[in-house]
Amino acid sequence: MSLVSMVTASNDGHEVFTLDEGRVTITFPAKLSGASLEDLRQYLDIFYRKACRLTDDPIDAVDPKRFDKGPKVINTAAE
Numbered sequence: 001m002s003l004v005s006m007v008t009a010s011n012d013g014h015e016v017f018t019l020d021e022g023r024v025t026i027t028f029p030a031k032l033s034g035a036s037l038e039d040l041r042q043y044l045d046i047f048y049r050k051a052c053r054l055t056d057d058p059i060d061a062v063d064p065k066r067f068d069k070g071p072k073v074i075n076t077a078a079e
Helices: 003-008 034-054
Strands: 013-019 022-028
Touching: none
Parallel strands: none
Antiparallel strands: 013 022
């Protein structure tokens, strides 16, 4: 059994995005911890930056405003 069929045969989450150039498929575990979600967010930022380098029209490959700098921490404790 190939790795692809092992992943798709499980109960993992599966998202397909159709773009003009073709489909993008993301498969992920059904449950993710907060730390794993943050790791995934950071990895997708890196993936997006790499994809920007491959395009003829890198609309925001070098625009740091397009990338989230991480979770926002709000202090709700009364002073």
